[in-house]
Amino acid sequence: MAETRIFAAKKIITMERGQPEATHVAVRDGRILAVGGADCAAPWGDFTIDDRLSDAVLMPGLVEGHAHMMAGAMWRYVYVGFHDRIDPDGKPWAGVSTTDAMVDRLAGERARLAPGVPVFGWGFDPIFLASERLNRIHLDQVATDRPVAVMFSNFHLMCVNSAALKMAGYTAETPLDGVVKGPDGEPTGELQEMAAMFPVLRRMGIDFRTLSQSAESIAAYGQVAVRAGVTTITDLYSMMEDDDVEQMLRQTGAEDYPVRIVPALGAAGDPARVADRALRLRARSTDKLRLGAVKLMTDGSIQGWTARVRWPGYVGGQPNGLWNTAPDEIFALAEEMQRRGVQMHIHVNGDEAAEVSLDALDAAARKHPWLGARHVLQHCQMMDRALFRRAAELGVACNLFANHLWYFGDQHAARTIGPDRACRMNAVRTALDEGVLTAIHSDAPVTPLGPLVTAWCAVNRQAMSGVTLGPQERISRAQALELITLGAASTLKLDHEIGSIAPGKRADFAVLGADPLENGLALKDVPVFGTVFGGRVNRV
Amino acid sequence: MSRLPLTVVGGYLGSGKTTLINRLLAVDHGLRLAVLVNDFGAINIDAALLKSAREDTIELTNGCVCCSMAGNLYYAIGDMLDRSPRPDHLIVEASGIADPAKIAELALSEPEMAYAGILTVIDGINYPVQLANPRISSQLRGQASAADLLVVSKTPPDDPAVTAALGDCGSDPRVGADDAATVAGLVLGRTLTREAPAESRAKHPGYVQWSSTSPPELTRTEIEALLSRLPSGVLRLKALIADPSGGMWEVHVVGEQREITQRVKSGCAAVAAIGLEGAEMVDAIEDWWNSTV
Structure with missing residues (x-):
C-alpha cells in the first residue's frame, strides 16, 4: 500500500x-488524504509523521494566474531595478536607486563576464531616479570595449553605451526617431521601441524567444515559483511550437520539477487554426503541464497610453490607445473558441477593451451556449461596477492586476487617467460584490512574482507615495488569500484539484514563516520557506 | 552582403493584403522574395511552384520563400536577414489593425536593411463604412497616411467614394489591387538601377521609369532642396551624385522617406526614378530635373 x-x-x-x-x-500518492489534527489519518492505516514543516504555517499552494516564463529567464542577466528582488537561487538583489549604483553593479557584472561578452541589465525604471536621464556616457563608464545595454522594466525602451551604438551603426544620421538624439544631434544611447532596440539586441545575441522557452528558463521559472510559494503558474501568451511542447513535457515531467505550468497559446490569425492548435495541445496535457487555453491580446497598456479607454480618455489629452487585435477579430476569435470549447484569456487593460471583449463574449454565447466556458478577462484595470456586473452575468471570470496600484498608482493618478478613475482601478471589492469569479495577479516579470505581495496590494491599495487609492475598494486579508489560491485556480478551471487543502486535492502547499491572517505583519513581509508540490517538500 | 529591402503591406481585415501578396509571388519578377505573413493558411501557391512546405515555411521553386511570423515579428525578420542566401526583397504583411509604419521603422534602424515602402491596401467598397466606426477609425487613417502607395481593391483606384473617404490621406499614388505587375514594378528592386542606360524613357504598363546620366555636382543642401520639390507621383528615386568637395552622395527616395549618405567610393553618377503612369509624369520629372541642371 x-x-x-x-x-x-x-x-x-x-x-x-x-x-x-x-x-x-x-x-x-501526492494527494491530500486527510486534514485535521495529529490523528486525522487514523482511519487510513499506517502513517509516518513528518516534522520538517512543524515550524511553518501551511496554505494551499499559491496560484499565479497571470505571469510569463521570462520571469525566470531574465535572471540570466544582471538586475538593475529600483525594487529589492530575490533571484531564483535565493540571492537577494538590493534595488538600485542612483545612476552611480547602477554603473557599479554593471561594472561588477562586466568583471564577472569573459572579455568582450556584452553586459545586459534589466528591470530599470527611470521614474524612480531623480538624477539625469540615463545615457551612453553613464554606460561608457561600465565599458568601452564591449556593448552595454540596460533594458527598462516595461521592455519598450533601453539605453546602450557607445560601443553598442557603434555596433548597430547608429549615428547622427540614423533616420529613426526611436534612436534618440541629444541637443548635439548625436544618439544619446536611449532606444525607444523594438525597431530601435532590435538591431542592438540581435547583435548582442539576446533572443526573447529563447528567454521564453529554453531549458534554462523553464528551470528558473520553477525556482522563482518555489520562492514565491507558488505551485501552479501560468505562462500567458506562449508560442508553443512543437519543439517547445516536447521540451516542456520533458522538463516538467521530471519528478523534482516543482510547479504545474498552465500555458495559454497566443491567439492570432485564423480563428479556426488557433482552435485546431489549442485542441491538439489540450490532448497532450499532463498533470504538470495543462495545455489547451488560448490568450488573446486586445489593447496595450495604460501607463504607455496604448490601452483603449472610454470617454473622456487620457487626462493629458493623449490619443486613445491601439488595438493589437481589431474588434472584428476579437468577435471572430471569441465565436470560434466558444464554438469549439476552447477557454480564452483575454488581455484587457482599458475599459473600452473590456467592453468590446464582453460584447464579443456575449455575442458568442448567444450563438454557441456553453455554461462552463469560464473565459477570463485579464488585467481588467479600468472596469467599473456595470462592466463587472456584465461579466458576472456572462459567467466571465476577471483576473485583476492589483500590483499596479502600488507600482504605477501614482502615475495613473497624475498622468494617465486621473485620480478619480485611479481610485477605482483594479476594483477587486466591486468585482467580488458583483459575484464575479475573481483573481489577482502580478504579470511577472512586469512586476515581481509573489502572490502574497499581490494580496497585500489588494488589501491596502497603497501607491508608492503612500496614498491609498479608493479605500472602499480594499478587501480583507482572508478575501485576498482566497483570490491567490481558489480564485486563481478557478480562472484556470483547476479549483476542483487545487486551491484549498481538502481530501482528494493535490498535496500542494505554500510553506510560510508566519500566519498571513495575523494583522501584525504585512502580507508582503510574510516569509516564504518554499512549497510542497504533490507531497514533495521544496524548501528554499 | 547587400542590404535587404523591406516592404510592408498594411490594410484592414479583409482588404485584400493576402490576395495582393499571392499575386506578387506569382508575378515574374525574377527575385528571390521572402514573405512573412500572419495567416499561413491563406497563402495560395500553385502546386507546380511548390518546392517544400513545413509547419512554418513554404519554399518555392523560383527561390521565393513564405514564412509564418507566429511569435515575435522582429525576430522573424532577423531570421530572414540571417537566411542564406539572403533574399533579394522582404515583404511583411502587417496584421489587420497594425500600424505598418511601426514595422517599416526597422528598415530605418537596421543597417542591413533598406526601406522599400509601405503599401496600404484599401477595401474600396467597405472603407468608408469602416472609417465611420470610431473604435477603429484612427488606426485605419494611420494605415492610409503611412502608405507610400495606396492599393485599392474591389473598386477602381480613383473611385470617388474612396477618394472622399481617404481625404487628406489620399494624396499618395494609387493603383488597383488586381494590377500586381504594376505594384511589383513600382516596389520591387530590379527595375530601378543605378547603372541605368543612357537617357531612357522605358515604358511599362502602369508605371514609368526615367533616368539620366551625368548629373551635376551638388551639395547635400542642394540635394535636399531638390528632393523637397520632387513631383508627386514619383514613388522611388535612386541617385549617385558627385559632391563638389569630393566623394559621392548616394540618394534613396521611397515615398516620403529620403536617405542621403556619403560614399567615399567613386562611381558613375546617375539618377533614376520610377513613378505611376500618367500623361504628365515623365515631363514632370524632366522639368523638375532640368530646374537644377
Whole structure:
C-alpha cells in the first residue's frame, strides 16, 4: 500500500469553510488524504509523521494566474531595478536607486563576464531616479570595449553605451526617431521601441524567444515559483511550437520539477487554426503541464497610453490607445473558441477593451451556449461596477492586476487617467460584490512574482507615495488569500484539484514563516520557506 | 552582403493584403522574395511552384520563400536577414489593425536593411463604412497616411467614394489591387538601377521609369532642396551624385522617406526614378530635373 505521510505544521489555513484551520495534513500518492489534527489519518492505516514543516504555517499552494516564463529567464542577466528582488537561487538583489549604483553593479557584472561578452541589465525604471536621464556616457563608464545595454522594466525602451551604438551603426544620421538624439544631434544611447532596440539586441545575441522557452528558463521559472510559494503558474501568451511542447513535457515531467505550468497559446490569425492548435495541445496535457487555453491580446497598456479607454480618455489629452487585435477579430476569435470549447484569456487593460471583449463574449454565447466556458478577462484595470456586473452575468471570470496600484498608482493618478478613475482601478471589492469569479495577479516579470505581495496590494491599495487609492475598494486579508489560491485556480478551471487543502486535492502547499491572517505583519513581509508540490517538500 | 529591402503591406481585415501578396509571388519578377505573413493558411501557391512546405515555411521553386511570423515579428525578420542566401526583397504583411509604419521603422534602424515602402491596401467598397466606426477609425487613417502607395481593391483606384473617404490621406499614388505587375514594378528592386542606360524613357504598363546620366555636382543642401520639390507621383528615386568637395552622395527616395549618405567610393553618377503612369509624369520629372541642371 502507498505510504501515508502526515505533515505537522504550526498552523494550516485550508481555505475550506467546513474546517478553516488544522494542524496536520496527511498525504498519499501526492494527494491530500486527510486534514485535521495529529490523528486525522487514523482511519487510513499506517502513517509516518513528518516534522520538517512543524515550524511553518501551511496554505494551499499559491496560484499565479497571470505571469510569463521570462520571469525566470531574465535572471540570466544582471538586475538593475529600483525594487529589492530575490533571484531564483535565493540571492537577494538590493534595488538600485542612483545612476552611480547602477554603473557599479554593471561594472561588477562586466568583471564577472569573459572579455568582450556584452553586459545586459534589466528591470530599470527611470521614474524612480531623480538624477539625469540615463545615457551612453553613464554606460561608457561600465565599458568601452564591449556593448552595454540596460533594458527598462516595461521592455519598450533601453539605453546602450557607445560601443553598442557603434555596433548597430547608429549615428547622427540614423533616420529613426526611436534612436534618440541629444541637443548635439548625436544618439544619446536611449532606444525607444523594438525597431530601435532590435538591431542592438540581435547583435548582442539576446533572443526573447529563447528567454521564453529554453531549458534554462523553464528551470528558473520553477525556482522563482518555489520562492514565491507558488505551485501552479501560468505562462500567458506562449508560442508553443512543437519543439517547445516536447521540451516542456520533458522538463516538467521530471519528478523534482516543482510547479504545474498552465500555458495559454497566443491567439492570432485564423480563428479556426488557433482552435485546431489549442485542441491538439489540450490532448497532450499532463498533470504538470495543462495545455489547451488560448490568450488573446486586445489593447496595450495604460501607463504607455496604448490601452483603449472610454470617454473622456487620457487626462493629458493623449490619443486613445491601439488595438493589437481589431474588434472584428476579437468577435471572430471569441465565436470560434466558444464554438469549439476552447477557454480564452483575454488581455484587457482599458475599459473600452473590456467592453468590446464582453460584447464579443456575449455575442458568442448567444450563438454557441456553453455554461462552463469560464473565459477570463485579464488585467481588467479600468472596469467599473456595470462592466463587472456584465461579466458576472456572462459567467466571465476577471483576473485583476492589483500590483499596479502600488507600482504605477501614482502615475495613473497624475498622468494617465486621473485620480478619480485611479481610485477605482483594479476594483477587486466591486468585482467580488458583483459575484464575479475573481483573481489577482502580478504579470511577472512586469512586476515581481509573489502572490502574497499581490494580496497585500489588494488589501491596502497603497501607491508608492503612500496614498491609498479608493479605500472602499480594499478587501480583507482572508478575501485576498482566497483570490491567490481558489480564485486563481478557478480562472484556470483547476479549483476542483487545487486551491484549498481538502481530501482528494493535490498535496500542494505554500510553506510560510508566519500566519498571513495575523494583522501584525504585512502580507508582503510574510516569509516564504518554499512549497510542497504533490507531497514533495521544496524548501528554499 | 547587400542590404535587404523591406516592404510592408498594411490594410484592414479583409482588404485584400493576402490576395495582393499571392499575386506578387506569382508575378515574374525574377527575385528571390521572402514573405512573412500572419495567416499561413491563406497563402495560395500553385502546386507546380511548390518546392517544400513545413509547419512554418513554404519554399518555392523560383527561390521565393513564405514564412509564418507566429511569435515575435522582429525576430522573424532577423531570421530572414540571417537566411542564406539572403533574399533579394522582404515583404511583411502587417496584421489587420497594425500600424505598418511601426514595422517599416526597422528598415530605418537596421543597417542591413533598406526601406522599400509601405503599401496600404484599401477595401474600396467597405472603407468608408469602416472609417465611420470610431473604435477603429484612427488606426485605419494611420494605415492610409503611412502608405507610400495606396492599393485599392474591389473598386477602381480613383473611385470617388474612396477618394472622399481617404481625404487628406489620399494624396499618395494609387493603383488597383488586381494590377500586381504594376505594384511589383513600382516596389520591387530590379527595375530601378543605378547603372541605368543612357537617357531612357522605358515604358511599362502602369508605371514609368526615367533616368539620366551625368548629373551635376551638388551639395547635400542642394540635394535636399531638390528632393523637397520632387513631383508627386514619383514613388522611388535612386541617385549617385558627385559632391563638389569630393566623394559621392548616394540618394534613396521611397515615398516620403529620403536617405542621403556619403560614399567615399567613386562611381558613375546617375539618377533614376520610377513613378505611376500618367500623361504628365515623365515631363514632370524632366522639368523638375532640368530646374537644377
